[in-house]
Amino acid sequence: MHRHIISLPADPRAWAGESLASRILTFRRQAQLSQQALAAFLGVGQRTVSRWERGVDHPSPSLLQRLDALIGTQATPHLPHLPALYDAIRDAPVPLALVDGAGNVLVASRSHPARHETQARPADRLPQVLVVEDDHGVLQATKAILNRWEFRCFGITSGDGAVEAVRSGDVTPDAAIIDYLLPGSRDGVDTARALLALIPDLPILIVTGEAIVENIRKIADSGLSVITKPVDPKQFHLALKALLLMRGTP
Template sequence: MFSIRVPRCEPPEHTDLPTSEPSFQPSGDRLGVLVIDDDEQVLAAMRSVLGVWGHRVFCATSPDEAVVMAISHAPDIDLLISDYRLGGNVTAVDAIRAVHACLPRSIPTYILTGDTSPQRIQEASELGFPILHKPIDALALRSILET
């Protein structure tokens, strides 16, 4: 067992330190974002952050769920973010193809991965979609929403 002792003090009246995190204000353009990830915690975090920023968020844990979302909300989906590995032998390739087939128009699509091996990055790059690395930085996420 261990303990930490911290002296009591009054908080500073103000600080001039810049913040590197974006403000969590709704953006001007409200997007419909479909997020596919087999990790419920990742989905919950993405739903929370994107929702606070004012976007509509549709979450799916598999390509099958993503297809249901795409069919049900096709006009509302403006952007797709898919984890590269979706459990078993399922990858973003399967999910992206299935979702794109259900949508009436082409949408920006990103692959999210925690795998940093050169082989996996090469495989994902060959799909032609930009790759985002986990854990995703809030500034990076915000920038793809504003492009």
């Protein structure tokens, strides 16, 4: 049996009927993020996000790609100018799916495998991710984005607190995302080592914008997976999924 796919562009500027400004605003409100939190996650200023949402400025090509990784799969299904097309695809007698330029399934017919693959899983079956980050805006944005990617999140602002939370059983993470610069007695690598002593096979991703040579060397020598700031959402998502797959977590 043949499967039919309709492809749509991933570039937000290619969508007629809804501006990039309104899509950013819609995403931020749906994720319950402040402008400052989204800006902190993307590595820009709050005023920059404000200018995007007011339509008086436009993201650079690199920022546009990072934004599309966030809003491309969330705002598109709610576009008001496509309801007839969506209904036609849902009722199609053959396996049919509508996907965006990044390969994300937006809607599928009842007989298409993607119809079942994209159904949301119960919350208690979602992988739990421990996020250790002392910047409140970045923590808020990271948790919101991970929740939208169907991860359960437990956020904490220090390495000492994270280790104690795992030791006490308050959280049993399937993976951990740890910022390198943390308050208290442990940096991100020290925190990771302490967590691995408690959960030896715990997948860990270190997030850093570190520029000090000694700290860079410590991160490199740790052998841990690393992603640099400002975080690229697509790389971030892929890295986390890869770590979970290595552990055997779906």
